[in-house]
Amino acid sequence: MSIDHRLSPEHEELRRTVEEFAHDAVAPKIGEFYENHEFPYEIVREMGRMGLFGLPFPEEYGGMGGDYLALGLALEELARVDSSVAITLEAGVSLGAMPVFRFGTEEQKQEWLPRMCSGEILGAFGLTEPECGSDAGGTRTTARLDEATGEWVINGTKCFITNSGTDITGLVTVTAVTGRKADGGPEISSIIVPSGTPGFTVAAPYSKVGWNASDTRELSFSDCRVPAANLLGEEGRGYAQFLRILDEGRIAISALATGLAQGCVDESVAYARTRQAFGRPIGANQAIQFKLADMEMRAHTARLAWRDAASRLVSGEPFKKEAALAKLYSSEIAVTNAREATQIHGGYGFMNEYPVARMWRDSKILEIGEGTSEVQRMLIARELGLSD
Structure with missing residues (x-):
């Protein structure tokens, strides 16, 4: 198969726009944020105003109507200057908003995507756990459905979660064991947990080797309750x-x-x-x-x-x-x-x-x-x- 990797005029215009933004708005400021381990809120807000968080999403959800190539171009240009800013965008789109877009109900999309596409809020993806990094199928976090209240009750811990504790974090999608398969293996589902939900605790930022101007935290859930409607996609299909x-x-x-x-x-x-x-x-x-x-x-x-x-x-x-x-x-x-x-x-x-x-x-x-x-x-x- 032959693929032409030359950019369309629209993609090239986007690339140049982000390149200019990275050099003019990010490069002069990011070093101070990085050394002080501070999240660059104003830079992120400007990225939201530019529509970068909505690049691959349809306009009906507040997106720019672009595609994954457009997102990649923006990420590459940002990372040429700084990776903390780039990973904030990457995680906000690929891990925060994309699960809602790919698997959410229409109600979930309307509720969350416009604010994530505009950069008003960030989403995070709670997958990794302290004792099962690459072995994500070994998830130990659990969620049981309380039939009496119609709520998921979540218990467990997640680690290394990007964008999970900023002042503008709006939700974390959490993978949890919700049952057992016929062979005894875990049945894993994905559940949306809004920030500030009782029982959902966000730890202090990690002290990291790099990505020091991005937000990375450990999350814990102790009898954290969210509505049954917060299930993302089909029950048991989270994996x-x-x-x-x-x-x-x-x-x-x-x-x-x-x-x-x-x-x-x-x-x-x-x-x-x-x-x-x-x-x-x-x-x-x-x-x-x-x-x-x-x-x-x-x-x-x-x-x-x-x-x-x-x-x-x-x-x-x-x-x-x-x-x-x-x-x-x-x-x-x-x-x-x-x-x-x-x-x-x-x-x-x-x-x-x-x-x-x-x-x-x-x-x-x-x-x-x-x-x-x-x-x-x-x-x-x-x-x-x-x-x-």
Whole structure:
């Protein structure tokens, strides 16, 4: 199959708009937020006014009527400057709003999507638990339906949940065991829990290596009650639902990782042109030139990979393998490019005043979040017809 990865005029206009916003509005301010571990509310509000949180959703729900390729373009341009801002958008769309759009009732869509698309509120996805990270099927959080009150009663703990504790977080979609299958295995469902619901506790922000201007928290539920109507999708189908959400999300993370990798190139080329050593710019040295050539090659290839997966998703074709390939490759080359960028910058690359130091700290989580590199290799092997 031949896929044309050249952007349409509309997609190119969006890319340029976000590129300008990232350099003019994000780059000058984000370093201070990052070092102070503060959530950049004004930047996020501006992203909402631009319609970025509504990019892949229909206009009838307050969206921009775009597609997943549009979302990926925005994420890549933001991540070229900062990953905290990019992951806030990625999680808000792919993990917060997309489950409601894909599986929600019309009433749920009308209630939640317009406010999420505008950036008025953020949504989060409560999947990961302390003792079952990659093994999401081992979910221990439970939800039982109280027939007398018509409410779900939720108990359990979630960890590493992005966008879950900001002042504008509106809901968290939680996966929970709601019953048992005939073979004794867990029957997992997804349930919407609005912020502020009694019994729903949000912990203090984590102290993280990177993504320090994004919000990541542990959540706990103690006899937390929500209406039965807050069930998202079919009861017992939560596991299948989140697999679909993660397949799509891997494309978004790949676009983000590509942006970080390209940002490392941008910063390193600029530095190599101006940094003098032994009487000439270090960019005149072939060793530096070859490093930069390899960095550009990796970023370019990652871009082709995520755009291929996004094009397949948009056209309704199977994309699971391509999404895993893109996520695996782009996340690993993001780490490599960040390491090389730091090396090119020398001692300055170890100083937080330089963006590459932030990129170095932000890159590693890309090999872990939304499916580790090991999980991606497992998925690719399965798609090749190899059983485990």
